[in-house]
Amino acid sequence: MEQRRGSSSQPLKAEPVTGAGFDPAFIPGLTAPAGEQPEDARPEEAGPDGTAEASAGSGATGAAVATGGPDGTESGATAAADDAEAADDDAEPAADGPVxxxxxxxxxxxxxxxxxxxxxxxxxxxxxxxxxxxxxxxxxxxxxxxxxxxxxxxxxxxxxxxxxxxxxxxxxxxxxxxxxxxxxxxxx
Structure with a gap:
């Protein structure tokens, strides 16, 4: 008679799980579940020479576009554009009224x-x-x-x-x- 050692239960099939029970930062309608990535955060298509092409800029910004943002949801170029826009807003003169x-x-x-x-x-x-x-x-x-x-x-x-x-x-x-x-x- 043969005996197996260990558990007889089979491992569960890994399915994407969403909801606040598994991700405390998940807010329905505002944030994407942890398993999903927006289209702009997905890796760029490989070019003819096998490297990822960055269409928006070069240097550090181009590298950030190819790899995505630190949280996987926003590209570095978008973050840099937002920072530049915020700097432009702060540079606007507000001298035409009380502050x-x-x-x-x-x-x-x-x-x-x-x-x-x-x-x-x-x-x-x-x-x-x-x-x-x-x-x-x-x-x-x-x-x-x-x-x-x-x-x-x-x-x-x-x-x-x-x-x-x-x-x-x-x-x-x-x-x-x-x-x-x-x-x-x-x-x-």
């Missing part, structure tokens, strides 16, 4: 003719004036925290706190932000 800007070591708030931009560490968001329902400010009773909260029409809010060097900065920041809101924000 409010406050920052500390972690957070930053900018309100100008383009809208309101909030940044905390490496995360940021931008709201155009037509996307804003209300802007609320609050100062801490004790301490030096200045809170700006952007409310959207769909009942979401985005607060950010800035630590002031002195409590006397609060009055100046309130005046500057009020000037920007008076100039650009249209209450409906």
């Amino acid at each position: 409010f800007e406050a920052a500390d070591r972690r957070a930053r708030i900018v309100a100008d003719r383009r809208g309101v931009r909030l940044a905390l560490d490496d995360q940021g968001c931008e709201f155009r004036w037509d996307e804003i329902g209300a802007v609320e400010t609050e100062t801490a009773r004790f301490g030096k925290r200045f809170t700006v909260t952007v409310h959207t029409p769909d009942s979401r809010w985005y607060p950010i706190e800035i630590e002031a060097k002195a409590r006397s900065d609060f009055k100046q920041w309130e005046e500057q932000l009020d000037a920007v809101l008076d100039a650009y924000f249209e209450a409906e």
